[in-house]
Amino acid sequence: MENDRYFLFAKLLDQLKWHPESAKDLLAKTAIEKVEIHQKSAKWDFWLASPEIWPFQLFQEFEQRLQQSFKQIAKVEISFKSVSSAELTDRLLGDYWSWVVEHSGVKSPLLHELFNNNLPYLKDQRVLLLADNEIIKHFLVTQALGPIEDGYCQLGFPKFAIHTMIDQSKSQEKIDQFKQQQGKSDEQLAQKALAAIQQKNQTVKKGPAAQPIMEQGKVILGKKIDQQNLRQLVGITEEEKSVTVQGYIFDKEIRTLRSSRQLLILKITDYSSSMVVKKFSRNDEDEAGFAALAEGQWVKVRGNVQEDNFLRDLVINAYDINQVTHQKRIDQAPADQKRIELHLHSNMSTMDATNSITDYVKTAAEWGQKAIAITDHSDLQAFPEAHAAGEEYGVKILYGVEVNLVDDGLPIAYNLQHQDLNEAVYVVFDTETTGLSARYDKVIELSAVKMQHGAVIDQFEEFIDPGHPLSKTTIDLTSITDDMVRGSKSEAEVFKLFQDFCQDCIIVGHNATFDVDFMNTGYQRHNLPLIKNPWIDTLPLARLLYPQLKSFRLNKLTKLLNVKLEHHHRAIYDAQATGYIYFAMLKEAE
Template sequence: CTFGFPELQLDTEIFVSDQEIQKFREQKMAEDQERALQALIEMEKQDKEAQDDEAPSGPLQIGYQIKDSEEIRTLDSIMDEERRITVQGYVFDAETRELKSGRTLCIFKITDYTNSILVKMFAREKEDAVLMKSLKKGMWVKARGSIQNDTFVRDLVMIANDVNEIKGKTREDTAPEDEKRVELHLHSPMSQMDAVSSIGKLVEQAKKWGHPAIALTDHAVVQSFPDAFAASKKHGVKMIYGLEANLVDDGVPIAYNPVHRLLEEETYVVFDVETTGLSAVYDTIIELAAVKVKGGEIIERFERFANPHRPLSATIIELTGITDDMLKDAPEVEEVIRDFKEWVGDHTLVAHNASFDIGFINVAYKRLLNSEKVQNPVIDTLELGRFLYPEFKNHRLNTLCKKFDIELTQHHRAIYDTEATGYLLVKMLKDAADKNIMYHDQLNENMGQSNAYQRSRPYHATLLAVNETGLKNLFKLVSLSHIHYFYRVPRIPRSQLEKYREGLLIGSACDKGEVFEGMMQKSPEEVEDIASFYDYLEVMPPGVYRHLLQLELVRDEKALKE
């Protein structure tokens, strides 16, 4: 289609004078000469920069050489301004600046892993400025100069006069080639809040040290396995695929030493112990209190202090309200335990978190009375509460007492705890009767039903796949823990682990494992039964457990090592 004008044909004629053509040619030639000159200047500048950036041969040295005999100060020892000191460390940040005055300033940060410091160095000569550009992140250097309070960074900095590159200190494995270790407990960044180094870097380090294999045991997940496989192939290190699991019992016993006794007619001894710490082996009883409950009423009381013959820690004094003065004239623990055993007779024992209190009583019976462990029927109100009231967020004694309007005058004093637990027991037994639980030996019948896995406290356990069957079972357990048994964390019930145990090695894990925790709180004989479930026991360096000393869960370094 056509619109508007019909087709047009234009004839063009150009009239240009010779003078204008000559002017155009001269202008173009001048522009070409200018471009050539700029290109030449740029090339000379690049050549100059290339010469300036050319790295010096050999180790970097700015200023004078720092002799090996020079005293090296650790960075954590620098507390104030100093006239002249020498430090050394790893450069983790470096930059060079051209100042308005024309001088060159090099700013770098070093650490010797005791502390870190910012170092400033001004170029004294042109050669210094060239050398400063060679100072890079990743070097190890010695620096000598003064320590000054810098107004710009508002901190102590070093004004360096001399900087020498040194060979970095790296950790080495000096074990003979045929005796290299294999790490069987290792976390990658897929372990939430428990690792920083990638599995690739860790495998690379294992190769440098000559380790033949390495195990990956992330918390509850296997998401690093593909990266681990690639790193294993790249570095020629055998990869052992594993997992640090949250192991739970399908149901924790509510009753121990079950007997066919009618709950309504039984006399109960509700007891509580206060101790110098959490270990039944290394700590001792400082207060033992109990009440007898019959027909819903407290009919008798027992309260005794015991002399531990050592000062109490500040934590125990604050927690219990018991002081050294209250115990200095108290009878011996042996006398208190003997009186308690006679007073209890064959009645049913009751405690909140009974496994802890019974653990202390068992050790005391054996050590002090040379007697067998507790034979009486036992009820744990903590586990009974978890069974009867699964909707509660927690089942601590003070929480349960508050729920049922039971007065708890002074928590963590044995006599007050026992009275409150006694009234709580009466309430619980009525609610158990509503569920047709009439006899002591019926209490454990509902142990593994419904959401029992939620009521158990998880222990850590290490699972290692021995072969492809084990790897397949490991994947099944991970799926089960996330899909069917997830409660706050992915949990693996012991029954499921037993079912899919083929091809797996089970290790006792860290201080959150039941073997180590058992050794903190129970006698070694009791823990042997617990340990028999595992294929191998993990004994870690004391440093891994040092936080337990700070928390006063373990008494001292000697007890920790034992």
């Protein structure tokens, strides 16, 4: 059974296709203690046993490969059986520090300071960690150190306590000494990596100062990325263990931390979305690579996605960054068949474009296009720049503009017929509804008066049961209650009666397009013929006759024309008032 545990780990390495020669002996002594599978959360916990604590680089590569292999199945977490006999060293504590802090589960803005500026170190067999002030010390003691200590134990470290001290000069000298030692060690590792790269015919130039690792003139930070299944940035919406993306660098920043390490911050876009990429330097070659990357370049990035405590947004923490060549878009049409863009907006079109007309003209020239048209929104400000760009790049400029046309002649009457308005019989109607949508809301009251020569000769008034309780807003606005509509006729019955009532009459309404839309939608719902009668809207008629008014609501017009309006927002009273208003306006229109 004991051998089975080692056999299972060897099989796992076979699955990962990973057999690093430098760690062959250590991996042969590593076994799988157990595997816990959590089906509901889709998570696998691997418990490993090793005679010694793994070097961090070995652990990091193993974790990345394991996460990548299982990403279609589940999330993976790795734990090591504690190696009680292991000797703690500054190197081991420092190498694992960033990873342990990042995966500790502690959420606080102070964690950013802890992550970037502090490293634990050994003194008199005790693990010490410096704090800049009492506030950070209190945060460490009360919130952070417990989960961080547990994180080290999970990676096979013997159980230990981290003691916190306020930073003093002698302690700072100890930190600086450790960093120097770590830098020397990192330099030795970098030289070994450099020798391996040279054996593979990769181009590396070594001068007085450290040079970035290059391949065919492109910067390589970390490992070369051969993976082709690139993710679009727009599809990254939550934390993930490993993603590979490609993007254009439109902003770059390098920060030097108090720990002397550098932090590279890139903002990249693949034009589906944009994200921030962060990477910490480990040696001089990394820092030289940071300097070699520049805005305007394309890079391929592999790393994990986490919510950054400082930016409060998702960030890619990069393992590897490779500069890549990105083919520029070209116009492949034959020289005598080049297109001419006839609809182009420049940055003079507000909220519509970001590039200047010069950028477009230059691109058109590069693509061999002979002319280009500018058609900004209601704006001619780009014309002088367009003229200068056309002269510089030899491209003909077609000057245009998109203008806004306002229809100042809205119809007053619809379904036109030749009739004598003074002798006509009118049906002046109004509706009360449960809302503003003719498709989703219903008519609950339909009222009308039939008028001729300015006098009421008949009237129509019906409630309609909508089949559901009325909202408080509807009740407050219309003064119609559930008791008033409950048990009333159906919509189909009322609409059929109203069509008979309107026979051979001209229909009139105030803002009638709203009411007619409700009526025609209801007629269509019940397979009744749509309105074919001529109908007049008094709202545009009022706007034509009384341009001095600021409001054309029914109550404003009744006040202007001395028409009595009772119970505004009840259909029968609104219909009567609309009728009297119409006849008053008809006389004035004559």
